[in-house]
Amino acid sequence: MTTGQVSDRFARGQARLEEISGQDAQAFTESLRDIAPDLARYVVEFAYGDVHSRPGLNAADRQLAVLGALVAQGDTQEQVRRQTGIALHVGLEPRQVVEAVTHLILVVGIPRVLNALVAVRAAIEERGLKADPIEVGANTERQRDRYAYGEARLRQIAGDDGVTVIRALDPIAPDLGRYIVEFAWGEVYDRPGISVRERQLATLGAMIGFGDTPKQQKTHFKIALRQGLTPEELVELVVQVAPKAGFPRVLNALAGLREVLDERGLTV
Template sequence: MTATSQYSRYSRGLEILRQIGGENFDEPINSLAETSVDLSRFTVEYPYGDVLSRPGLDLPLRQLCTISMLLADGSAQPQLKFHMAGFLNAGGEPKALIELMFISVALLGFPPTVNAIGLIRAVFAERKLAFEPIEPSAGDGSTRRQAGLETLDRLSGGDVQAYFDGFAAGSPDLAQLSIEFAFGEMLARDGLDQKAKLFAIISMLAASGNRAATLRLHLAGALAHGVTREEIIEVLIQLSVYRGFPAALNAFAVAKDIFAAGSATIGANVPPPAVVESRADRLERGRATLAKTSGSSGDAVVRTFDDVAPDLGRMIVEHSYGEVFSRSGIDMKSRELSACAALAAVGSATTEIPLRVHINAALNVGATREEILETLVNLIPYSGYPATQQAVRIAAEEFSKRG
């Protein structure tokens, strides 16, 4: 590579970084250069000079993909906040950031989404941006199954029936919840245009790793609904920047199969639920379940979303507690211990606060400190000593607070 071409990469990258970073765009790379000049240069040349400068996608859409990838990471809060601000600097709409959170709930869960809402608040506050909360959804929730089937048809492709049959055989309820909640509420929203929504979904799934079946479904859906192969390739090249080449190469392998097979949208025949409930029924049951585990503090946490998107708080109660935690298959103590194990196993920055919440909830519903510690120690063979030690430290701190 000639000195001229290297300079061109750097200068091109610096210009993209300026568009994203705004007035103090060079602070991160200058800070990095104090430790490693080469890494600072690489950070400009490859991500910005080679990838984000490519013409295949516009800059706001690229930023939306970047945010989606970093949400899946779960422990990149400074970078996530930087790119949220960068999305606005590149011309993105504030409302789109909030709408992206609903997709995050469906694909990544509540912990990273709740954490990201705090970052959005900080970005808005720093910009002195007045933001009107997104109005709660109208209606009683009785149409969400039909909305879910229609959304599935719009966003998915390939053999949808085979996909759902795969887990419906083991848990018909899981298929039902996926249709009604993930597709019928989260992904059915119209706050993002369809192409942006498809790119966000692909970005989150590809960045999550080991989601090949679901990624395959949505890649086929993207092709069936107007996204080009070239655009998908651009998203996956960008994935190499934010989740590394292994994740990008794995996603490319899935995409290659989809490109070879072509795609056709096929509706899924998921049997209707035996009992059709209203939103009010689910909310009432969710509030009762939440009160058992967290007392009045749980409802207070839910209300903290009222300034941005009240529906997010409502969905935590209605779905997590009204549809999942309230199920009768295992007792409440076992559910809370399972939640502690799952959160500790993920071990990201976004799961620390939820882990603290569920450690206390486990104690509230009758788990002993010894049972919680044994649950966490059981992670050693599967998540390793560092993750287990971190979880035990958090548990010890919560025990200490209770005396």
């Protein structure tokens, strides 16, 4: 794109990209100039000029949702590396990024998280940084009765709705319900490093990016509201995922969010 052809949207997008990624912004557009210059323009204008420049959600929160969506899709290591760099540039600490990605084993499984962490490590090391690992020692209270500990944490975070979801598994797969309570809620959601609110940003980004998770998305939209995310912030979270996951998955997520807000008499 020549100087005379630069649109307001492109200028806004380039400015936003430079603001959140620093020196990497120019390298990205140059990397596509010889093969797909229009794609570079679409990314700058739409993903950054239109979407990432919107108000309603800060840059760090947007990056948690973006990383969730990318990790969920798999085979996106280069994009995870780039977006980790942006996350670090906008103020997330290395250990926060690592913890957010680790949390996603609950949504996308261990293999995709392991692959993503290779890219996260590369981005951290490229910047001369180090992620001080979070290692949780033995929790005496949890080890005494893992299920009771997990259920208490589930009620604290998700309320009675979360327990109802688990109880529904009793007639067909009670052990799966037990695993979810003990591992997901008693161990992973109990970890330090990031807040439950931040975990919900990454979780919902991953569920939307993964697709085919309408019931789970509704459950976690409810949890997000309980953790202080506003209806406006949740709409922005969904919109932010559009450039990474595509319009169909985002439209489906918005339909589920609308149902949750309507059930609670909330508006945007």
